[in-house]
Amino acid sequence: MPITRRAALAAGLAVPFIGHARAAAEPVRIGALCPLTGAGGQYGPSMVKVIQAVADQVNMAGGIGGRMFALTVADTQTNPDATVAGGHKLIDVDRVAAVVGTWASADTTAVAPLCWEAKVMLFTVSGADSITKLPHHGYIIRTQPNTVLQMARVSQFLLENKAKSVFALSSQTPFAVDAYSRMAEALKQGGAQAIGQIVYDPHQTSFRSEIDRALAAKPDVLFLGSYAPDLAVLLRELYQAGYDGHRLTYGYAATPKALASLPPAVTTGLWSFDPSPDLGSPAYAAVRKILGADDPDPYSCQVYDHMNLIALSVAKAGQASGVAIHDTIRAISQGDGQPVYDAVEGMRLLASGKAVNYSGASGPCDFTPDGDIESCKFRFDVVEGGHKKLLSLS
């Protein structure tokens, strides 16, 4: 068929629209950078399962204005080097708009500069204060309460339980010293005392010398700022050393599997605390259904929220870039909009011109200008017979 001047003109005019049509079909590329192995390996697989499930739900509902979620998974190995390697791959090769699910604070701290330099949003479940103090220009959103929020609540719990002197044995993490300082300040205001801290190298087979020094200070509560592998050693050696005082630790260290690996005599009476998911939320019920678990872990709940927040931000902005998510996330997570608990319902409301306010499985998901959550609930448990029993939730 001969090419006429009229056909050539029509083809020329159509060229910009071909590009536009292709852009409209571009997927929303997301990188799940989770701890599939290493100290956080107990959480990563369920986090990825939840992330994938939300992506599937959104895609099955027609995507975000026709754009489908395209998910790439990388393993942090709970190791900053591997996290940075995974981050480079997700950002430079897969061209993701957002990275979701970094767990250990050291890993998040390591990968964060790559994200903000590339204008990629980073959604994290790490708790160290220092993370949101980085010069991230708004490219970090954190659903885990920072140490200020955590230690205020922990100190309140300790004071309610008549603690007078607290000694901290803390694994070497970016938040170990900050957490102790916050706890010391809050205890002092309540008339109690933080009497010392040892920050230890967690890759040891024994902590007997550290324990001897801590017990020499005669604390009535030991705060164990541990991860699961070192907590197991500490609990066993504290029992062997004859310590019968109170012990308090992070819930992510006192996992059901970690407790089951120790004799009940060693774990009985251990207090643990967790930022609690919003147990009454429909979003929490959705996570329970995805994982088929009665009591899903807080990190799986948080990544559920990350994915829903991303979907709603992209729907609101009409673009699938890190910049678009950065600019619109607070417009869908807080304010006077209609409360919504999942992205599919929220996108329907947005399409009809209504404002939305997402509340998730982990809590209200309202963020400060630094990217921290403004509030959340905490649960305190006590271990009896090798199992956790709820003490308080508020």
Added chain:
Amino acid sequence: MEGAVLAVPAIGFNAVYAVLRFANFAVASFATIGAFAGWAANTALGWPVAPSLLAAFVVAGIVGVVTDEVALRPLRPSGALTTAIASVALAIILENVVRFFFGNDPRGFNLAVYRDWRGFGLHVGPQQARDAGAALVAMAALFGFLAFTRAGKTMRAVADNPTLASLKGIDAPRVARIASFVGLGLSGFGGMLIALDTQVDPLTGFRVLLPIFAAAVVGGLGSIPGAVAGAFLIGIGQEMSLLVLPATYRGAVGFLAILLVLSFRPAGLFGQAAS
């Protein structure tokens, strides 16, 4: 006591080095395999500690021989560095095979935990004493094997002078298999000892790779008495360092020991000078 427990896999590392002349970094994974084998024997079969340790030794030894034959032996003509790098890859593969079958969850032995013995201002853990005793028995058995058995003597002959040993008609591949079985079996034995005090998970061995390597280097690569001395030096040094250093830097003691010892004795405490 930590030194005694570390000494066992360090001896395994040096036994392999002495005969096969390469640093087998997969000892960490064989320690993990031994820990899982001992755990399975204890919890699934109800075996007490001593036979479970034997199971850890045998399973790690067998897996060690098979993987050496399949993955590392074909690479040995390419040089010690190539084989050592391949052993790092092998370690990662084995760790993930364990993870594939058992997952990441921590596991514990079906054993009671006892309070420390106390007296004269000191306290000693019964379990730590038992583990140190088991380590000493393993070391004594190894020394007996090397000194009094024909297989042990051929291992020493190859370690001392491979060329002369081959002229004497010693079957080098057979000795290599014996060295792999004994060395990597001891890594498994040590891995279970470590797991008794910590926990069983896919990283049980990896967590102690650096102290094991430090003990082997400080004692002298290839020297079995050196591995024992190096492990005790590292173990005692790490504990004593707490008197002058914050606990955070305890892990650095091993590297400080390497630096100091190699500055004055490049072959390590008991190592032979490089020819």
